[in-house]
Amino acid sequence: MKRNRIIAMLLGTALLVCGCQQTPKATDEEKKIEAEKNTTKTEEKEYQGKLDLISPAAYNNTNGLKLKKGDYISIIGKANGTQYWDEVKKGVTQAAEDLNASLGYTGKDKIKVTYNAPDKADNVDDQVNLLDEELDRYPVAVGISIVDLQACQVQFDLATDSEIPVVTFDSGSDYQGVAADVSTDNVAAGTEAAQRLAEEMGDSGEAVLFIQDSKSQAALQREKAVTDELTANHPNISVVNVYHMDELSNMQKTVSDEINAGTYRPKDSELPDGQLTGEDIVAADSITEDQVVDYILAKHPNITGCFAANGDSVKLAADGLERNKMEKKVKVIGFDANDDEIQDLKDGTVDGLIVQNPFGMGYATVVAAARASLDMGNEAVVNTGYTWVTKENLKTDKVQKILYTK
Template identity: 25%
Template sequence: MRATHHLIAALSAAALSVAGLAACSDSGSSGASSGDAGSSGGGDTYIAVVAKGYASPFWAAVKSGSEDAAKDLGISITFNGPDTETDTPRQNDQLNQALVKRPAALVFAALDSTAQASVLQQFKDANIPVVAFDSGVPGSDIPVTTVATDNKAAAAKGAEELSGLLGAKGKVAIICHSQTSVTGQDREQGFRDWIAENAPDVEIVDVQYNNSDQAVAQQQAAAILQAHPDLNGIFATDDDGAVAAAQAVKTAGRTDAVKVVGFDSGAPQIELIKEGVIAGSITQNPYQMGYDAVKTALDVVNGKAPAEEFMDSGFYWYDATNLEDPEIQKAVYE
């Protein structure tokens, strides 16, 4: 809600002035990581996109949206990200490579905003505007705006759908992917807030955190089901948790009694929705996120300031009834 080429790892000092003139038409070159990619689109304006990842379906959808924006707007972009979402040093390398190429703007999703503060300051010092996306750059005032999912609103939609499935009464549990990340906190809180305000007869009986470990999440879901034989529903805040909860419900033979609502997408979760084990899920819109982030960066380059500090890239509720809709198909990531 992740084919490769490589950017130039370093340029000689004598070539820097040439790079400043030629960055808009650079098509990428060799490097050291499969997370590097060449340019897309065309035109005289070049924007560098550095994501938190590269190989996963989520980031592939972000990349597709970014590339389509470049084509539609007549500009060039490069899209890079580390192979794993824990490789901050590699992402720093990619930021430095982008800085050397002197893009008109940087579109960036930070793995570690503290570790990347100094290189972002170099973009600011070079008068290169930064547009953040996905989780943004927490704690930094350098990005002019952040394009991301409104996770509280998305989770509230999950709460609304689950409550509807239960007739606005019953016992539910939350399987949360993180107690410390902003996304985990926002999704849990968004779910809780909607239930408290709109479904007083729905009781949240347990919350478990699993750090996106599907095996742990499945153990937690099984334990919840055992502890609460009258449980009516489970809300999972990411794809791993949704699949884990569904598998636990299947194993317990309670697919009719316990409704599972998930978050994100992915092939296993989609298959479980088709089977009817997961009632439905909230998908982010990574394609639109990538598209809007590049478009916003170009607006900034052209002197149009973003209207807001946060720009919602949107989300959808999807289930077996609308899974084949074109807009849903563009948003889900398998």
């Protein structure tokens, strides 16, 4: 009996072993595929939609950028503290984090990437001084969004002499030695803005343009693209006024001269009729930008369309139209997507926005600067994309992924 029990136990053990051996083992390749699936799930980036807009795709990641430990890249923008430029800075910071993660650098070994900008937005002198300071630190590369198309030529020559590659972004330069330009396709975006405006206006009527400045490449490209498209393909629309926000002083004199001559008076003005004399005379430097906008709108009461080339100019135009009770009859197409613009879009004051990709711009600029420092070669132009946004598509996943409002 005892012998039979022992035999039964041995047979049971044998069957158990055979059963275990029959369970198929995952191959190394299968394990690798499963690991990649799990990694993809855990590494899904909340900012991926912004990176996906970048073309070529080589600039939406930090793979293969074998920078040395402690390398320093300097990025210089046009401004601090605005939603658009804060988003650029976020892209710069994220690219630096991704670079160090991919290279395994920690602590003092980390690659350093900084973002600096003038304290006052679009200040040419401050930006030139910043560039001088950064070049003295001998970074491996510099990225800069140029306030004035004609500025920084001397500094670029110095960078070339010091073998420090320069990448431009957002608003570029005609300088021949620039390693790459990372930006929105302003010609395509401006052309589409004009087409959308023409559609909203019923392809006829008068329009005014509000442009952020008269010096930067981005502003000039957008203005030209809009006027070229309207002139070439929408002959029944006339652009009756173009206001550049950096030319306020010129407009101040124009407005004050007309007020003093009696040919123009602001609404609800308590000034006497006719030519002003003595204490009634209005000084040019007392004219505000809001008053300039009111003057433009009063001079062109029949406008039915408005194009604004960035967030600041959209706010200027939208506020002016509301102040003069013209918002219901004037169609507004603008650039960017800060909180005020999105609210105006929801309210119907703004009819559509060309939304750029400032996060992607900051990210791709770091990648282009790293490539330039490593002599890897760069595309002359890196397109960071844009998205057409309206009240109707505002809540779609596609649009929500690229917005940068608070």
